[in-house]
Amino acid sequence: MSTSAIVDHNVPPGEPPIIHHMDSNTAYGAAKLGMWLFLATEVLLFAVMFCSFAIMRYYHLAEFHDASHHLNLWAGALNTAILLFSSYTAAVAVTKAQQGDNKGVARNFGISVFCGFLFLMVKTFEYTGKAHHGMFPFVWNSHFYEYKNFLGIYYCMTGLHALHVIIGMVVMTLYGIRPALKNRFSGKYYTPVELSALYWHLVDLIWIYLFPLLYLVG
Amino acid sequence: MSAHTHTAHGSEELNYLNWKTGIWSWLTSTDHKRICFLYLFAIMIFFIGGGIAALLMRTELAFSGSQFIKDPHTYNVLFTMHGVFMIFLFVVPGIPATLGNFLIPLMIGAKDVAFPRLNLFSWYLYVVGALIGGYAMLHPVDTGWTFYAPYSTTTDTSVSLMVFAAFVLGFSSILTGLNFLVTIHQLRAPGMTWMRLPVFVWASYATAVIQTVATPVVGMTLLLVIAERTFGAGIFDPSKGGDPVLMEHLFWFYSHPVVYIMVLPAFGVVGEIIPVFSRKPLFGYKMVVISSMAIAAVGFIVWAHHMFVAGISDFSAKFFSIVTFLVAIPTAIKVFNWVSTMYKGSISFATPMLYAMAFVFLFMVAGTTGIYLAMLGVDVYYHDTYFVVAHFHYTIQGGAVIGLIAALHFWFPKMSGKMYNETVSKVAFAFLFLGFNLTFIPQFVLGMDGMPRRYYDYPAQYQTLHTISTIGAYLNGFGYMFALVNLLWTAKFGKVKAPRNPYNSVSLEWQTQSPPIHENFPETPVVDKDPYHYGTATHTHA
Numbered sequence: 001m002s003t004s005a006i007v008d009h010n011v012p013p014g015e016p017p018i019i020h021h022m023d024s025n026t027a028y029g030a031a032k033l034g035m036w037l038f039l040a041t042e043v044l045l046f047a048v049m050f051c052s053f054a055i056m057r058y059y060h061l062a063e064f065h066d067a068s069h070h071l072n073l074w075a076g077a078l079n080t081a082i083l084l085f086s087s088y089t090a091a092v093a094v095t096k097a098q099q100g101d102n103k104g105v106a107r108n109f110g111i112s113v114f115c116g117f118l119f120l121m122v123k124t125f126e127y128t129g130k131a132h133h134g135m136f137p138f139v140w141n142s143h144f145y146e147y148k149n150f151l152g153i154y155y156c157m158t159g160l161h162a163l164h165v166i167i168g169m170v171v172m173t174l175y176g177i178r179p180a181l182k183n184r185f186s187g188k189y190y191t192p193v194e195l196s197a198l199y200w201h202l203v204d205l206i207w208i209y210l211f212p213l214l215y216l217v218g
Numbered sequence: 219m220s221a222h223t224h225t226a227h228g229s230e231e232l233n234y235l236n237w238k239t240g241i242w243s244w245l246t247s248t249d250h251k252r253i254c255f256l257y258l259f260a261i262m263i264f265f266i267g268g269g270i271a272a273l274l275m276r277t278e279l280a281f282s283g284s285q286f287i288k289d290p291h292t293y294n295v296l297f298t299m300h301g302v303f304m305i306f307l308f309v310v311p312g313i314p315a316t317l318g319n320f321l322i323p324l325m326i327g328a329k330d331v332a333f334p335r336l337n338l339f340s341w342y343l344y345v346v347g348a349l350i351g352g353y354a355m356l357h358p359v360d361t362g363w364t365f366y367a368p369y370s371t372t373t374d375t376s377v378s379l380m381v382f383a384a385f386v387l388g389f390s391s392i393l394t395g396l397n398f399l400v401t402i403h404q405l406r407a408p409g410m411t412w413m414r415l416p417v418f419v420w421a422s423y424a425t426a427v428i429q430t431v432a433t434p435v436v437g438m439t440l441l442l443v444i445a446e447r448t449f450g451a452g453i454f455d456p457s458k459g460g461d462p463v464l465m466e467h468l469f470w471f472y473s474h475p476v477v478y479i480m481v482l483p484a485f486g487v488v489g490e491i492i493p494v495f496s497r498k499p500l501f502g503y504k505m506v507v508i509s510s511m512a513i514a515a516v517g518f519i520v521w522a523h524h525m526f527v528a529g530i531s532d533f534s535a536k537f538f539s540i541v542t543f544l545v546a547i548p549t550a551i552k553v554f555n556w557v558s559t560m561y562k563g564s565i566s567f568a569t570p571m572l573y574a575m576a577f578v579f580l581f582m583v584a585g586t587t588g589i590y591l592a593m594l595g596v597d598v599y600y601h602d603t604y605f606v607v608a609h610f611h612y613t614i615q616g617g618a619v620i621g622l623i624a625a626l627h628f629w630f631p632k633m634s635g636k637m638y639n640e641t642v643s644k645v646a647f648a649f650l651f652l653g654f655n656l657t658f659i660p661q662f663v664l665g666m667d668g669m670p671r672r673y674y675d676y677p678a679q680y681q682t683l684h685t686i687s688t689i690g691a692y693l694n695g696f697g698y699m700f701a702l703v704n705l706l707w708t709a710k711f712g713k714v715k716a717p718r719n720p721y722n723s724v725s726l727e728w729q730t731q732s733p734p735i736h737e738n739f740p741e742t743p744v745v746d747k748d749p750y751h752y753g754t755a756t757h758t759h760a
Contacts, residue, residue: 006248006334021329021737022405030332030404037396041434048438048468052453055464137458138450149459152451156442 014100014186028191035195039202042164046206049157053213060149067147068215070135071154072126076215079122080207086115087204090197093176097190105180105193109172112200116169123162154214161206168203172196233635233733248334249736254320254633256341260348261308261316262702268303271296273695275674276657280688282678293674294360301363302380306387307348309618310476313483314429315340315394317625318422320633322398324727325416327407327745329737332400336393343390351383362672364469367454367462371446378447381440388437391479395429398422407726409745413507416725416749417500420507421486424514428475428482432518436472439465463528470521478517480614481581482510484621485552488574491628492556494723495571496563499750502555509548509555516544526597535594542592549585553578568721569643573624576651580616584609587662602672605665608658616654623650623701631716634709635733642704650697656690725749 008018016024057064089111096104130151134142137152144151175192179185185193234251244252275296278287287293319337323330331337357376361369365384370377402415402423415423443465445451452458454465493500500506522530522538530538556578565571587609591597600606630638660683669680676684719728726749730739 021334022332026404030400033403034333034396034400037399037430041392041396041430044431044434045438048435048442051468052442052464055461056453056459059461060459136449137452148450149452152445152449152453152458155449156445156451156453160441 013183014188016189016191024189031191031195035198039198042202042206046157046160049153049160050209050213053153053157056149056153063147064150067144067150067154068217070144070147071215072129073215075122075126076211079119080211082115082119082122083204083207086112086119087201089115090172090200094190094194094197097180097185097193098187100186102180102183102185105185106177109176109180109193109196113169113172113177116165119165120162123158157210157214161203161210164203164206168196168200171199231731232735233731234736235635235733237736246338248330248338250319250323250331250334250337251633251734251738253337253341254316257311257315257319257344260341260344261311264303264307264348265698268300268308269695269698271300271303273691275300276688276691278674279676279684281685282676282681284675287674290674291360294362294672295355295358297672298359298362299355302351302359302384305363305476306384307351309480309614310387310391311344311394312480312618313487313622313625314398314422314425314479315344315391317418317487317622317629318394318398318425318483321629321727322401322419322422323405324632324730324734324738325419325725325749326402326405326410327726327739327743328401328405329739329742331397332404333397337397340390340393340397343386343393347383347386347390350379350386354379354383364473365440365443366469367443367446367460367465368456370443371455378444381443385437385440388433388440391429392433392437395426395433398426399430402426407743407745410726411745413504414745414748415507416486417489417503417506417510418483418486421482421489421510424510425479425482427514428479428517432472432475432479435468436476439468439472463525463530466525466528467522470524471518474521474524475514475517477613478513480618481621482513484577484618484624485510487621487625487628488556488577489552490725491570491574491624492559493750493752494628494721495568495574496560496565497752498559498563499748499752500555501558501561502551503748503750505551506555509551512548513545516541516548520545523592523597526594527601539592539594543589546585546589549581553582553585569638569640569647570624570628572644572647572651573620573627576647577617577620577624580612580620580654584612584616587612600665602670603665604661604669604671607671608661608665611658611661616658620650620654623698626705627701628721629727630705630708631720632727632732632734634712635716636708636712637714637716637720638705638708638712643701646697646701646704648697649693649700653690653693653695653697657687657694658690660684660687660690724751 006020008020011017016027019027022030089108093105093108093112096102096108130136133144135144135147135151136142137145137148137155139145176196179192234249238247244256247253247256275293278285278293287296319331322328354376359373359375359377359380361373361375361377365377365381370381402419406415442451442453446454446460450458452460454460454462456462489500489506520538520542522534523542526535526539556574587605591600591606591609627638627643630636664680664683664687667680667683669676716732718730718732720732721728724747726743726745729743
C-alpha cells in the first residue's frame, strides 16, 4: 500500500522485479499464458487473410496461378531462410538467458533483429520492383490488372506480416537486448526474453505459410 | 466524483475511492475498481448519445409521413449512429469492462487483475477508438453498424475512419478479455477452486474466451474493408471480382458471438442476484457453469443464420438453422435454474431482484422469438422486418442492458459505499420495464404485418402501432435517465452509508469493507465453501 508502483524494477541484477499483487512464480505463469493467448489472437487475425486467400483462389484459380509466377521465387526463398535462421538465434537467446549469459542474449537477439532488417530490405526490393511495373490492384490500365485479386490479397498478407516483423524487432530490442545489456536476466528471471522469442517465432511461422501459398502454389 | 476530501474526517475509513484524490489519480490509476468507473463514465456518454439517436428515429416514426427527417440519408445516419454507439461503444464493453473489472478480482480473492497496466491501456484504447468514431460521425457514416460490402466499400462517407475506430475498440476488448482469462486462471485465492467460482466469474470467463477468439476476426475484416476502399484490394467488392458474402461471413463470425459477449455477463449477474434474494443456494450450479461454456462454444458455429436470404447454399442454411436451435438448450437450462432457485425460496423484492426477474421474463420472450428466426421458412418472411428489431432489442436491451442496470443497483453499496433509495429505484424500474415492453411488443406485431426496418416512412396502416412504440420509447428513455440519475445522485449526496454486507450475501466480494480498500482484502482470504451456501448450518452472518 505504501507505493503505487505495479512493478518495481529496483532489484539486484538477475532477480525478478517485485510485483505488488502476485509472487514471481505466478507472474511468470501469468505472463506466459497471456502471451500464448495473444499469439492465438494473432493467428485468428491472419486466419481471416488465409480464409480470404482460399476463397479468392477458388474464384480466380487461373489468375492466381499466373500471377504467382510474377513473384520473385528466389527473393521469397531467401527471406524464408533469413527468418528461419533468425528464429534459431531467438531460441538460442532464451537458453542463454536461462544460463544467465546476458551478453549471449544481446548477441543472439541482435542477430535476429539484423535478420529482420535483411528480410525487410528484400521485401522492399520486391515491392519496388512491382511498383515499377505498375503491379498494384488499383492501376487499372496496367496489363497486370487482371491479377488484381491476387495482388490485393498479396499486399494485404505480406504488408501485415511485414508490420509484425517490425513490431517483433522493436519488442526484441526493448525487452530483450536493452535489459540484457544491464545484466537483468538470470535462471531466476528471463520472462521477457522468452516472450519476445515466442512472438518472433510466430512472425516466422506465419511467413512459413505465406511463402508456399503465395510463391509456390499461387 | 474526482475529488474526495473525506480523509480529513477522522471517522472515515480509508478505501479505494479516497486513498488518493484528484482527477489525475483517476486517469492514471491501475486499480481495477477505479478502471471500472473510468469505463462506466465513458460508456454512459455513448449510451446517452445512442439513446438520443433512437429517440430521434422514434420521433420521426411516430406518425406516417415525413416529420422532420426529409431524406433517407439522414435516417441512415441516425440508425448507424445508434448501432455503432450502442454496440461497439456501450454494450460490448458494457458489463465486462465495468462490473467485470470491479468484481472478478474481488470475487476470486485477488488484489487486482493479472495485468493492471494493460487494463488501464485498454481503457485508453477505448477512448482513442471512441474519439476516432466520434470524429467519423462529423462526416457521418450511413452504412448501418454492419458495414456490409459493397455499399461500405463505395459510399463516400467516412467509413474507413469508422471501421478503424471499431478495430481499435476491438483491440481494447481483446486485451480486456485476455486480462480476465489470465486473472481467473492464475490469481484465484487459496481454496477458490474452479467449482467454487461464483457464476458471474464463470460467465465472465466464457465472455472473455469469445472476446479473445472472435474479435481478431472482425478486426481483420474491417481492415480489409479499409484496404478495399483505399487501394481496391478486390476481396469484398463484386465489381472487382470480390465476394460480398465472404465479408458477411467474416463479419458475423464475430458479430454473432458478440451478442453472447453482451448477454453472458448478464446471465452471470442474474445468477448472483437471485440466490441472495431467494435465500437459497443456486439451483444446479454445475449446469449453470456448463451451460455458460456451452453457449460460448455453440455461439461460434451459428453465425450464418444472419444470412439465410444472402444467397448461401441450401446445405449451409440447413446446418446453421439446426445448430441455432441448439443454442436454445443451454439458454433454457439457465432459465430453469433461475426459476428453480426461486421456487420455495423466501423471496424479497428488492430493486436488484425486480430487475433480475424482469430479465428472466424479457429473455424468455427474446429466446422464444429467436426460435422463430432460426426457422428457415419463417425467417425468409421475417428477415429485415421489425420482428428482428424487436427480437434483438429483447435480447440485448432486455438482457444485457437490464442486466447492467440490475448489477449497478446490486453492487452499488459495494462500489460507492452508499445505499440507494429503494422506493425511488422501484419507480424508475416501473417506467423502464413498462416503457420497454410498450416500445417493442408493437414492433413484433409490426414485423409480422410486414413493416420493413430501416425506413423513415411507412403507409398509414402501421400508424397506431408505431405511435404506441414511440410513446413506449419515451417512457423507456425516461426510466433509464431516472434510474441513472438516481444512482449518480445517491453516490454523490446519499446519506445512508452501506454496511459491509447489506444483503447478507455469502460470496466473497461482500466480506470485505464497503467500499473496499485499494488492494481489496486486508489479507488474502482462504476459501473453504461454495459461494451459495444459503440455508445451511455453515451460513454465518458477516
